Amino acid sequence: MTLEPRFAELRREALAALHPPPKLRLSDWIEANVYLPSSLAAQPGRMRLWPPQREIADAIGDDSIEQVVLYKSARVGATQLMVAALGHFVQNDPSPVLAVLPVDSDCRHFVTSIVEPTFSESPALRAALSADATGRDTMMTRHFPGGSLSIVSARSPRNLRARTARVIYGDELDAWENTAEGDPLEMAIRRSMTYPNAKLVLASTPIDADTSRIVRAYEATDQRVYTLPCPGCGEFVPVEWKDIRWEPEQPETAHWRTPCCETIVQDRQKAALVDSGRWTPTAEGVTGRRGYRLTSLTSTLPAAAWPRLAAEFLQAKRSPATLKPWLATALGEPWRGEGDDLDGVSFPALQRPFSAEDVPSEVLVVTAGCDVQADRVETTLVGWTREGDMRVLGHVVTWGSPTENETWIEVDDLLRRQFRHPAGSVLTVDATIIDSGNWADAVYAFCRPRAARRVLPGKGVPGFGRPGVAFSQTRKVRLALLGVDGLKLGLHQRLAHGETILFSNQLGGDYFDQLRAERLVTRYTRGRPTRAWEVISGRRNEALDTLTYATAARQLLSLDLDRREGELASVTGKTESPRVIRSKWLDG
Template sequence: MQMIVNVANAERLATEVFADVMTPPPPVDYLGWAESNIVFSQRESPMPGPYNRDLFFYFDEILRALSPDDPCRVVTMAKSAQLGGTVLANIFCGGSMDMDPGDFLYVHPTENNAQRWSKMKLSPMLKGTTALSKVFPSKARDGLDSVLYKERLDGKGAIQISGANSPASLSQVTMKRQVQDDLAKWEMNAAGDPETQADSRSQAHEFAKIFKISTPLVEPGCRISKAFEQGSQEKLYLPCPHCGHSQTLEWENFLANLDEEHPERSHFLCVEPNCGGVIEDWHRPQMFAAAKAKESDPQKPEAAWRASNPGAKRVHRSFHLWSAYSLLQSFERIARAWLTGRGNPASEQTFFNDVVGRAYRTLGDAPSWELLRDRGAKSERERGRIPVGHVIVTCGVDCQKDRVEWQVVAWGREHRRAIVDHGVFPGHISSDQARAFLDGLLKQGFANAYGRRLEIDVLAIDGNAWTDDVWGWAKRHPASRVIMVRGVGSEAAPLLIGVKKEVNRQGKRLPYSKRFFNFATSVLKMALYRNLAKDDQSERGYVDLPSGFDDEFYRQVTAESRKRVTTRQGFEHYVWVKDPNQANEGLDTHLQAEAAFIRIAGPTRALMDSVWERYERERDSVPAPVQGDLEDLLAQAPTPQPALAPSAQSARSRVRKLRIN
């Protein structure tokens, strides 16, 4: 019986391995990869179908900058919201893992963001893209596929997904490429500055690529704005459809030609003095085509992206793009978004961040308390009364060890507000005395200019400390009228959002979870200080001050300022600080009252005209005359309230000695 033994050709194997090692890798062409692999579904995009360069031609140069052919190490993109930044990051990530695999780091602001992106964006891309589905496992196998870690089947590369709030996830890894997503929302973690930690993960690679991408937030201190300024500062130039002069589309140009009566007519004007032609919505595809033609002109090519800091291009290329360039955003929508938000600093910040793609410059210091005091002293309106036009009433309550402080604010159209009254109740929130005072505050009402007494619509009480005691009082009142709140210092936090379902040690959901809200203290402070500085009563956002408040109230309202601080590790960031010798309950209670108004009017604080008209009809008018005999009149007259709301002056004097900040 013969035995056949197959012997490998060692020489041939060695030759094949040598050839494989010596063969240069194919060029990394992210643009070509996107055209071949990216297909948008109807759920993902209003323009479903394969990646179309004609619609997103402005992404071409950014994808070229991410390629190994460009010598730059860092690519930054400061942009408006919903402008395709995540698509670019996904192309960079997916294309790298397919064409030039290696270890890839994708960092989000928090681990919760990271998990959500992995489940909703990355996993569908890995499964739905043919080139990637072949090399990534479809099911968890030997730890190769988890929410925060995706490894190729051949072991040639993996995607590590991390949160900037977790220093452990940014340590002990070396990455050739990485994405730093939503960079402006990154905050200091327990080990220091997460951006520095992430950058160091690519330090060992000479030809690393770091893609920083985000919508800006607040200046000074905005990470993505700082990164843009450190880079080449490139902006997109488009030819005028009338004269061909290349220019950028600037917000100031659009604002000067924004038609308030007919927002649909808003437009740009050509900056060429001899032209001045109108640039309208429908001109943009024509301008894109002309810009591409100029770039490819063999005789005299003209770059669409031009740098203000060209010396940085070899190391750091930075790009800025905003909604006016996107075919997914009409000029009319941009105009209406501005008309809705202007005059309210919090809404203006959202507009500049999400629509214009710029950081919102803050007033770091509070307005002078002396100027506010003097303005209030001149007011003809006494504290405790509501001025004309302010028809919604809210209250903020702050709990201390020995007292409960409150502030009532009335709200009107055009983001205007009026401080009505502020006071102090002695006793802890758990005491029967303090609770009785708060019950009375909800019932007593405040007189307006027409003699009507308007009760508090929504009261927001601080539930961050003594939560169970606060809940013990709050649950006695309807959730539609009393809510619990706690402040969140992050400048990226939503203005008002429900606290996640909280459970006790036994895993049972706590009853107050349904009416417990986080609110963005930092954003509201910046907005309040801008509005307090306004001295024109007709201006949107004006804050009406009454007479009768003492100096201490104004010192409290202006007690904090946004300052740059340096950590022990030497990293700088911005936080709100106050004089340790100055109480700030006047500021806290005002912000809580504003949180209560947001609960009524929503984040934009822009109620429909019909809603305002209803409130004004019901509350801002002379009461109908009461008919009947003397006994009927006496029965219908307001019942005198017991002395349950001591004035801020007298109560504060009684508790000042016992105050514990």
């Protein structure tokens, strides 16, 4: 190399050091390099961020920001944004990355249905997660030059301990459950403490205000809200549900009335205002920790149109069982403690003149729940309406030891019972769950030959994040694993609000005392709040348990209710008398 070309090269290097090229913002990189497959987007192809997402993406890519918190609803594209950000850490900023999700099934879905399809669709990322030369790659661990991507369940403390990472991504924090080793969020954060430039990205829809991890994480940030310019006065204000108005029973008229000057804004104007919106911090003196409150009220997706949200609300508000998930998924609002106990509920006001002998006309489905004690089996029969409302038809006690066949013969007779419907036909018990508890052998023996009738043994599993019903196989019988904490909370909320659950007027005071037998308490372990059901001293809770099992049994069914209604209305014709053949021997 001659002196002159070498001098020119050194000069270029020196100028580059003095004036480095501007760093590409993460939002720009995402829109240039990330492609969404048709399985994840209504409009597949190159990813286009909507305005609120752009600042969030840039905050994730900013090395000076150590923590980004997304306190969000559904329908805001948060998962797609997180996967695109993972692509950035794989290609542009290689690092050990740890993604923590609630349970193992979520991890598998995240890898196979979200990460892999997105990376496969994006040319810049297609070869990024290639097989590791050492053969260490598994479904939940992928290696790439300069780093790795590990996806683990929050329920697996051993897997959390086994990994360190510079970037921690926690998804759906409020569905995480404390383990025997403590709070999985604290364990995950400790995995990054050896890195001076660690990055923590947390995202979740909230569940319950008292124990919400995402609410606590957001409150430790600068608490940004997305504000829109008011067309009337120009002031930037957030869109809140209390300002969405519509004519009575006409959700299609839903609009936004701005809080500053009460200007009426129609949904068709929303997209333009969102384009001009901005993030506004509401907590002063916080640096390095960004918090974003993201709701579907400012989403431009068709599913988040204000009239559609209003129509959903009118359906959801009938019952806390439907209102609670709507608040979380539509507004990103946590549930605030209603229904913790039932001492204030007037059960006589919820009683009506019906019973198992006189089934209400609106009942289309019947389920049963059984609790097994040393000297009896208690059964609650519940009727269900088209809308999912409950009609508690009766509570039956079958006396006898669960080790005796005669006891189970009586229980089987009860579960085979026919209920005359006012429409003309009859109903039978569509599904039953029997608590196996301390009598597993007897319950399994009873349920095994009756599985075709959806008579299943059940076992309660703790944890408010558990699904109402999951399944396991044991001793050649299908076992229903019941998320009893959440099921009981749903019943308490139904009873504390409205009349979506009504009771037969033949049920007595002792039955309702048993429904009041438990209350929800919040305890603190190592400074972290946890909730648990506590039996009130001196009270029995069999009625609450059987009602819980009958509620879970409804989740075993996927019925065509139009067909069921038609079947009930089609009264069978006159029954023919049995034909008698006279024996010739009698004439002999």
